[in-house]
Amino acid sequence: MRHLPHGCTSKLRSTHDVGARISWNLRPGVAFKQKDWEKRREDMKSVCANCHAADWINSFYVQLDGVVDLGNEKFFKPVKDVMAKLQQAGKITNTPFDAPLNGPTTNCGTIRDAALAWARP
Ligand code: HEC
Numbered sequence: 001m002r003h004l005p006h007g008c009t010s011k012l013r014s015t016h017d018v019g020a021r022i023s024w025n026l027r028p029g030v031a032f033k034q035k036d037w038e039k040r041r042e043d044m045k046s047v048c049a050n051c052h053a054a055d056w057i058n059s060f061y062v063q064l065d066g067v068v069d070l071g072n073e074k075f076f077k078p079v080k081d082v083m084a085k086l087q088q089a090g091k092i093t094n095t096p097f098d099a100p101l102n103g104p105t106t107n108c109g110t111i112r113d114a115a116l117a118w119a120r121p
Pocket residue numbers: 001004008044045047048049050051052057060
């Protein structure tokens with residue numbers, strides 16, 4: 001492993017912006033790639049390259065993008081659609097934590113109950 005006296009990169013300046021080289025924004029329900037994510041990712045890869053081979057780094061990012069895409073497509077987008085329909089049907093409000101469905105007591109039972117209640121005419 002190379003010795004890295006000033007942070008983990010020989011090409012980039014050190015930064016205290018811990019998000020500067022992050023390509024995904026995972027905070028909202030449906031994750032999205034940040035503005036300029038390609039540049040951010042290339043910068044991050046150049047950091048990884050101080051210790052890892054390019055194939056290892058690229059494979060890591062294939063897996064990362066894969067798991068984020070899977071989460072978005074299989075869970076977060078469908079749940080967002082269901083929540084929007086429940087709201088349109090007047091079953092929930094847009095106030096966070098005011099109903100068992102979107103509150104701290106959420107569990108499979110309450111989601112199922114709410115979905116069934118919504119599906120009833
Ligand atoms: C300072 C050197 C260094 C840098 C920089 C570095 N790594 Fe590593 N990485 C290591 C070492 C050493 C290990 C093995 C750790 C171990 O075996 O416990 C490792 C392990 C890993 C693993 C395997 C983890 C596991 O549990 O199997 C992955 C994936 C990985 N690194 C990806 C990255 C990525 C992506 C970056 C850049 C964002 C990066 N690494 C930056 C040194 C580094």
